Amino acid sequence: MNLPAVLSLLLVVSTVQAFQYTELTQFIDSHQEEYVETLRDWVAIESDSSNVMRRKDLHRMMDVVAQKLRLMGGTVELVDIGEQELPDGQTLLLPKVVTAQFGTDVNKHTVCVYGHVDVQPAKLEDGWATDPYNLTDINGHLYGRGASDNKAPVLAWIHAVGAYQALNMELPVNVKFVIEGMEETGSNGLDAMILAQRDTFFSDVDYIIISDCGWLSRRPALTYGTRGNCYFFAEVEGPKQDLHSGVYGGTVIEPMTDLIGILDTLISPSGKILIPGIREAVAPLSDEEWKMYQDIQFDVEDYKNKIGVSQLMYSNKVDLLAHRWRYPTVTIHGIEGAFSDPGTKTVIPAKVTAKFSIRQVPDMDPAMVEKQVTDYLHSVFAKRKSPNKLKVTMVIGAKPWLADTQHPLYEAGKIAIKRVFDMDADLIREGGTIPVARTFQDVLGKSIIMMPIGGFDDGMHSQNEKMSRYNYIEGTKLFISYLNEVSQIQKISV
Numbered sequence: 041m042n043l044p045a046v047l048s049l050l051l052v053v054s055t056v057q058a059f060q061y062t063e064l065t066q067f068i069d070s071h072q073e074e075y076v077e078t079l080r081d082w083v084a085i086e087s088d089s090s091n092v093m094r095r096k097d098l099h100r101m102m103d104v105v106a107q108k109l110r111l112m113g114g115t116v117e118l119v120d121i122g123e124q125e126l127p128d129g130q131t132l133l134l135p136k137v138v139t140a141q142f143g144t145d146v147n148k149h150t151v152c153v154y155g156h157v158d159v160q161p162a163k164l165e166d167g168w169a170t171d172p173y174n175l176t177d178i179n180g181h182l183y184g185r186g187a188s189d190n191k192a193p194v195l196a197w198i199h200a201v202g203a204y205q206a207l208n209m210e211l212p213v214n215v216k217f218v219i220e221g222m223e224e225t226g227s228n229g230l231d232a233m234i235l236a237q238r239d240t241f242f243s244d245v246d247y248i249i250i251s252d253c254g255w256l257s258r259r260p261a262l263t264y265g266t267r268g269n270c271y272f273f274a275e276v277e278g279p280k281q282d283l284h285s286g287v288y289g290g291t292v293i294e295p296m297t298d299l300i301g302i303l304d305t306l307i308s309p310s311g312k313i314l315i316p317g318i319r320e321a322v323a324p325l326s327d328e329e330w331k332m333y334q335d336i337q338f339d340v341e342d343y344k345n346k347i348g349v350s351q352l353m354y355s356n357k358v359d360l361l362a363h364r365w366r367y368p369t370v371t372i373h374g375i376e377g378a379f380s381d382p383g384t385k386t387v388i389p390a391k392v393t394a395k396f397s398i399r400q401v402p403d404m405d406p407a408m409v410e411k412q413v414t415d416y417l418h419s420v421f422a423k424r425k426s427p428n429k430l431k432v433t434m435v436i437g438a439k440p441w442l443a444d445t446q447h448p449l450y451e452a453g454k455i456a457i458k459r460v461f462d463m464d465a466d467l468i469r470e471g472g473t474i475p476v477a478r479t480f481q482d483v484l485g486k487s488i489i490m491m492p493i494g495g496f497d498d499g500m501h502s503q504n505e506k507m508s509r510y511n512y513i514e515g516t517k518l519f520i521s522y523l524n525e526v527s528q529i530q531k532i533s534v
């Protein structure tokens with residue numbers, strides 16, 4: 041039979057058993073405390089990927105994930121992804137990537153759940169009300185670094201698979217996991233690993249599912265786009281060591297003054313990016329998008345109050361959503377080498393390094409942005425006629441991602457959300473970045489859905505990050521339901 045010429049529809053036999061939703065959700069409800077305890081154990085591991093002093097914890101975190109999946113009977117691998125080069129030239133082992141597989145039935149779809157278990161830095165002194173690494177339940181909110189981003193969602197997927205197993209129910213689809221430990225620093229080493237395993241681990245994967253983002257409001261959501269991120273270091277180096285500002289101030293051209301001067305040329309007070317070429321690359325907002333944003337329920341006053349500001353950059357909903365999701369922005373994150381402790385040290389820092397990033401949207405290209413930013417900063421710096429040295433480096437270059445919401449994965453998501461929450465799903469975009477999303481799309485050619493369970497007010501990356509018990513537990517039920525819905529998608533073979 042001339043198969044390539046024939047388009048045939050194969051009806052996938054979804055499950056041998058009928059979907060026993062009630063039994064599964066009762067199981068989840070009755071195991072709630074156990075799930076919270078596991079999250080507590082995971083949050084207790086300070087798996088901060090940006091702090092080299094915490095690398096041991098990160099390795100331990102990956103071992104814990106692998107062991108959890110092994111105990112459930114998965115086929116588990118800890119994949120070595122090599123080393124990371126640090127700015128001082130030293131190298132450090134990257135945390136291994138955990139891959140796991142549950143089920144190998146060729147008559148079923150295979151989904152691959154991606155998640156990460158590294159976290160952003162957090163210290164009690166940053167202004168946390170509780171110890172960031174001791175999961176604390178206050179009125180049904182589970183506070184702890186990484187609780188929402190992304191440990192509870194990863195666990196919720198694991199619990200979903202575990203519930204089917206515990207009740208001796210056949211999984212409606214084969215489930216694979218890819219869990220990494222470097223997402224927060226740009227997913228170092230992961231692209232290469234995906235490319236290397238394209239024809240092995242990923243060869244039978246039909247769909248990728250990611251739950252590393254949050255809802256827009258109290259309504260459950262499906263996410264169809266993320267911004268990318270270009271992260272830069274701009275270093276200005278002057279005298280050979282720090283100097284007394286009373287003794288030398290007024291005679292030395294200070295690196296910090298140079299640095300602040302050039303940083304101030306990146307973006308105007310009203311949010312206009314001043315780097316030539318950046319705004320020109322942005323795809324214009326279509327009428328269809330405008331209408332979608334207009335129809336989304338989103339309370340601007342609530343948003344303002346939640347983040348504690350008296351005024352926002354834009355006051356209407358459409359402008360706000362557009363600038364949160366699909367326009368670029370510049371953020372200055374910090375300056376290494378600058379005096380930042382309490383007290384009044386009177387020093388001229390000899391070398392300062394600014395950290396800033398530019399969120400990417402279609403049709404921006406990180407390679408182009410790297411050149412635009414580097415050329416621009418050097419030209420601005422040259423005008424200062426400073427004897428100091430400027431070095432600009434792009435350390436992360438992650439592309440934006442956009443999905444087709446007409447794909448059956450999204451229809452399946454809407455049905456699962458309706459079943460669990462009795463609400464219609466919001467279709468939203470995410471202003472943050474999931475660096476690997478575009479790799480899954482470009483390298484594997486797979487369709488991706490993002491199914492967040494994080495709350496709109498979870499405070500990811502901030503002080504007092506939390507995950508509500510409600511979202512954690514109902515989110516687990518959502519994943520159970522979603523696996524069943526995905527099994528109903530018809531397979532088209534050519």
Ligand SMILES: C[C@H](N)C(=O)N[C@@H](Cc1c[nH]cn1)C(=O)O
Pocket residue numbers: 189223224225226252253269271436438470471472473474475500
């Ligand atoms: C959306 C996701 N939970 C997240 O927070 N991702 C990080 C990834 C990143 C980007 N640049 C460096 N890391 C983010 O958006 O900041």
